[in-house]
Amino acid sequence: MSYITPGQKEWLQMLYNDKTYLEMLESFGTFVEKKVLPAELDTEVHRAKNPLSEIKSILKDKNRFDWETIEQSINEIKSQQKIPEEVYQQIVESGLVGMTFSEELGGLGLPYPLFICFLETLGKASPSIGVRYAISNTVCEGLRFNHEAGDLSDYCLATLKQIIFGEKLAAFCLTEVSASGSNIMQEMTTRAVSNSNGNGYILNGSKFWITNAETANVYAIFARTSDDNSNGISLFLVERETPGFRVGQVFEKRVVENSSLGELVLKDVEIPMQNRVGNVGEGMRYAIRMLNSGRITIAALATGLAQRAFEEFLENAVEGKKAGQKHLIEYDRTKARIAELSMEINAARDMTLRAAWLKEQFDLDPDNQNLLWSYVIASNNAKLKASLIAQKSCDYLIKSWGASSVVKENRAMKHYLDSWLYYFGEAVPEVLENTIAHMEIKKYKSAKGL
Ligand SMILES: Cc1cc2nc3c(=O)[nH]c(=O)nc-3n(C[C@H](O)[C@H](O)[C@H](O)COP(=O)(O)OP(=O)(O)OC[C@H]3O[C@@H](n4cnc5c(N)ncnc54)[C@H](O)[C@@H]3O)c2cc1C
Incomplete structure (x- = not known):
């Protein structure tokens, strides 16, 4: 039985009548069923086990009861609850990440509905892995639009290409703890002010409930640049290693347990002007x-x-x-x-x-x-x-x-x-x-x- 739902294939046939797209979807479905689904199920099986009995049996097997062995056992158990890195690598290699972007940007120039069929298939096996790439794609889509409008800096364009190529993973950072997520544009408190030389910005504040908090390399952060109601927010790219930026709390959660959800803390994070996406206030x-x-x-x-x-x-x-x-x-x-x-x-x-x-x-x-x-x-x-x-x-x-x-x-x-x-x-x-x-x-x- 195919992992692909007939409705997905019918839509592709209706839109494109191209056998290649159907074959690509089938082969992605087989990959998801054979690699992603078992990896996700495996983490579920290990999470369902009682960790104390697990540690007990590891210690018994090793016949050692010192702190170092206990710590090693905990790490062993934790690693069994994680999707192996090679699965993420294989997803990147499958072409999913950059498939809809133009070849000029390093993508494959494939139709967006095909990507959406791929995502449905991935989401069927693992919502956690699905949302990891969906969020990164959301950031790329925004940057692509700026690029086509001609207002993307060289740095932002280079970053966009790295994400499309699968070299970097992005996070979309809008929500804050002190505000209702639904009303964030009005209540946003994270601020960006020009630095003393006028050639960059200094960001202060925090973001909450951010997917890919620990796993992203680059963060698309919305921050207030003025108190203007409709033109007071700007968008910035912040690299993980930037001084003053750190991942704060990482939430233990009951939903999408294989996805990282956390807090981002920005304390006097100084970034060059070219890290601003597009125009100020937009x-x-x-x-x-x-x-x-x-x-x-x-x-x-x-x-x-x-x-x-x-x-x-x-x-x-x-x-x-x-x-x-x-x-x-x-x-x-x-x-x-x-x-x-x-x-x-x-x-x-x-x-x-x-x-x-x-x-x-x-x-x-x-x-x-x-x-x-x-x-x-x-x-x-x-x-x-x-x-x-x-x-x-x-x-x-x-x-x-x-x-x-x-x-x-x-x-x-x-x-x-x-x-x-x-x-x-x-x-x-x-x-x-x-x-x-x-x-x-x-x-x-x-x-x-x-
Ligand atoms: C697993 C997960 C991943 C997430 N990842 C990200 C991420 O990557 N980046 C990011 O920026 N955010 C992320 N979020 C945050 C998400 O965008 C917010 O949860 C969402 O915007 C809702 O905001 P809130 O949780 O503050 O709820 P609120 O906005 O406070 O809403 C709570 C409740 O209030 C009521 N309510 C709110 N507004 C209205 C209204 N206008 N009319 C009537 N009733 C209303 C509704 O009943 C609603 O359910 C994530 C959240 C979760 C749970």
């Missing part, structure tokens, strides 16, 4: 632009998780769980749930790939206002739909397992916990609804000449 616009494409990537990952939970639900209902001598599938309520999930997951995928196609059209015609509205509505629609159906799919899977869903070894609860990344990440439903309504009203008024 950070809010850049963030929205990045989030427009970023939300499509989250929708793709959420669709992948929804599909995974759906497949496990089907397996459990058809071949596994019984109630009163009958498999769950024999009950009408189960069939209704299957029908509901089938319809909603297909809808989520259709909306995600339509948004991906609209994004590509908008990239070709960036001054087309109507196209922009359609693209933004589609991107927000897709993220809203896919994040909610991912939760529902996992919820039905848990219910199908009954009490056995609550033990650590059962994956259903893990899927459900992972689905909260897609609920919160890159905006909560209320914010998406506000954006969709705002855009629809704009479209309406424009059509009516109001």
